[in-house]
Amino acid sequence: xxxxxxxxxxxxxxxxxxxxxxxxxxxxxxxxxxxxxxxxxxxxxxxxxxxxxxxxxxxxxxxxxxxxxxxxxxxxxxxxxxxxxxxxxxxxxxxxxxxxxxxxxxxxxxxxxxxxxxxxxxxxxxxxxxxxxxxxxxxxxxxxxxxxxxxxxxxxxxxxxxxxxxxxxxxxxxxxxxxxxxxxxxxxxxxxxxxxxxxxxxxxxxxxxxxxxxxxxxxxxxxxxxxxxxxxxxxxxxxxxxxxxxxxxxxxxxxxxxxxxxxxxxxxxxxxxxxxxxxxxxxxxxxxxxxxxxxxxxxxxxxxxxxxxxxxxxxxxxxxxxxxxxxxxxxxxxxxxxxxxxxxxxxxxxxxxxxxxxxxxxxxxxxxxxxxxxxxxxxxxxxxxxxxxxxxxxxxxxxxxxxxxxxxxxxxxxxxxx
Numbered sequence: 080x081x082x083x084x085x086x087x088x089x090x091x092x093x094x095x096x097x098x099x100x101x102x103x104x105x106x107x108x109x110x111x112x113x114x115x116x117x118x119x120x121x122x123x124x125x126x127x128x129x130x131x132x133x134x135x136x137x138x139x140x141x142x143x144x145x146x147x148x149x150x151x152x153x154x155x156x157x158x159x160x161x162x163x164x165x166x167x168x169x170x171x172x173x174x175x176x177x178x179x180x181x182x183x184x185x186x187x188x189x190x191x192x193x194x195x196x197x198x199x200x201x202x203x204x205x206x207x208x209x210x211x212x213x214x215x216x217x218x219x220x221x222x223x224x225x226x227x228x229x230x231x232x233x234x235x236x237x238x239x240x241x242x243x244x245x246x247x248x249x250x251x252x253x254x255x256x257x258x259x260x261x262x263x264x265x266x267x268x269x270x271x272x273x274x275x276x277x278x279x280x281x282x283x284x285x286x287x288x289x290x291x292x293x294x295x296x297x298x299x300x301x302x303x304x305x306x307x308x309x310x311x312x313x314x315x316x317x318x319x320x321x322x323x324x325x326x327x328x329x330x331x332x333x334x335x336x337x338x339x340x341x342x343x344x345x346x347x348x349x350x351x352x353x354x355x356x357x358x359x360x361x362x363x364x365x366x367x368x369x370x371x372x373x374x375x376x377x378x379x380x381x382x383x384x385x386x387x388x389x390x391x392x393x394x395x396x397x398x399x400x401x402x403x404x405x406x407x408x409x410x411x412x413x414x415x416x417x418x419x420x421x422x423x424x425x426x427x428x429x430x431x432x433x434x435x436x437x438x439x440x441x442x443x444x445x446x447x448x449x450x451x452x453x454x455x456x457x458x459x460x461x462x463x464x465x466x467x468x469x470x471x472x473x474x475x476x477x478x479x480x481x482x483x484x485x486x487x488x489x490x491x492x493x494x495x496x497x
Contacts, residue, residue: 089223101455106133109473109480111460119455122470122484123462127280127312127430128343131390132475138344141386145379154183154376163376166384170351173321176330178354180361182368183347183375187311187337188222190348191274194333195226195244196370197356198272198305204359210271214261214304216252218282221274221309230274233282233465252285255294262302272305272332277323280312284424284432284469292327305332305356311348315339316391316474318428319401322351326401326427332356342387345380391474399474400429406478407431410485411470419450419492422467429474433488434467446495454491459484 088096102114109132110118124130131138145162152160167181182197184190195213202210215221219232229244231237232252248265250257262270275295279285299306308331313323315338320326322334333356337348360368374380391397408426414433415423425431439446447463454461454468461484462469470484 108132108134109476118458120459120472120480120483120487122459122472124471124473125343126338126462127317127471128338128341130316130339130474131342131387131394131396132473135342135344135387135390137390138342138383138386142345142379142383145382149378151374151377151379153373155371160376160378160381162378162382162385166381166388169385169388170336170349174334174351175322175325175328176332176334176351176353178357180352180354180357181349182352182371183349183381184337185346185372185374185377185380186222186348187309187335188224188227188348189372190311190335190337190350191221191230191309192224192226193370194274194307194335194350195230195272197333197350197352197368198307200368201305201356201359202271204365207268209269212246212248212265212270213272213274214258214265214270215247215249215274216276216279217249218252218279218285219249219274219276219309220279220281221276222311231282235465252279252282253288253291255291255298258295259298259302262298262304267302267304270302270304272307273299274307274309276309276311277313277318277327277329278427278430280430280469280471281464283434283464283466284430286424286427287327292324292329296327296329296331299332307331307333307335309335311335311337312430312471313428315342315387316397316400317430317471319398319404321397323428340387341380341384342390344387345377345383346374347377347380347384396474403429403474403476403478403481406481407470407472407484410481411488413485414489414492417489417492419495429476430469430471432464432467432469440466450492450495453495454488457487457491457494459487459491461488 104114105112111121112118171179215230217232221227230247250261308324310322314336332353334351341347411423411431414420421436422434451463
């Protein structure tokens with residue numbers, strides 16, 4: 080690897096990265112290896128996505144076989160391909176909604192933009208074009224595309240880009256009544272949709288308070304507002320179910336997904352759309368939804384997704400997000416004894432967060448990044464957040480490996496300030 084880089088790294092300080100990068104050379108199971116052959120426990124499953132673990136030959140072979148037959152082709156207009164049709168059918172059958180249809184994208188950010196545009200155009204087609212306002216939650220992360228940037232609940236991600244998409248607002252992530260009050264203030268006749276992650280991920284990892292999700296779903300139904308569940312992180316076993324929302328018996332109007340649908344092996348995302356929302360677009364005279372990424376329904380990618388879903392279903396991995404949530408939360412909770420830790424969040428799904436003490440963050444706002452590097456030097460990869468560290472290992476992780484994660488974080492925190 081050359082001493083400098085021409086690669087622009089997302090969410091990175093290029094002045095630092097251009098001179099000091101961490102080269103991941105190969106991966107297997109829950110482990111990744113650097114160019115010197117040293118291994119690291121991938122306690123983040125990449126960016127929350129490698130649910131079935133690295134190096135699954137079944138996915139590689141499915142993609143290779145599809146490329147030999149039909150490498151790529153689009154699904155615009157009346158064109159289609161067999162693996163994309165099969166994937167859409169399978170996801171619609173798994174989804175907790177009636178008469179579901181599936182719009183495929185290449186990732187979570189595109190899925191959010193698709194769902195937002197669908198929500199607004201749905202109301203236009205229903206004769207209520209004034210319903211354009213979209214409400215999201217504080218601390219929410221919905222990708223970094225145009226709409227995702229506009230509805231994010233992370234202020235730093237909205238700053239410095241000039242005018243964003245209008246008719247958006249945010250409410251507290253843990254107060255359902257604030258959503259009802261916001262709808263009343265804006266006017267129900269102007270609100271198109273409410274977006275919510277079942278468990279907030281990149282914005283700090285906040286599980287929902289007891290009863291919160293059920294209450295916001297009821298509020299949306301009361302006012303006729305579309306309820307969009309952002310399951311990009313929470314789906315495909317991360318919470319122990321296919322889409323995460325099943326744990327609260329939710330039936331959203333739309334579900335956005337990505338990441339775990341292929342375990343990150345190839346880029347894929349999409350929106351599962353209820354029959355209610357798809358009806359104006361799927362009946363004669365509805366006309367086209369004038370939106371779509373070039374690689375929607377890419378046959379090689381959807382073939383990989385099908386193989387990934389097979390693994391999740393047949394290996395019993397889907398349920399492990401729920402089975403291991405207790406051991407992970409218990410291990411991370413043990414870090415509360417460390418002087419550098421002020422809070423631990425988790426307990427719902429195989430993901431959790433460790434928040435650093437406020438005096439550490441006050442002295443150095445980049446402390447979480449320094450802590451993550453110190454922990455990585457000891458052999459475990461964590462994800463730095465604004466105020467701490469996130470973990471979300473592959474569903475194949477063992478309880479012994481979860482204990483290793485906790486012990487290594489503790490040891491890394493012992494050294495990162497020195």
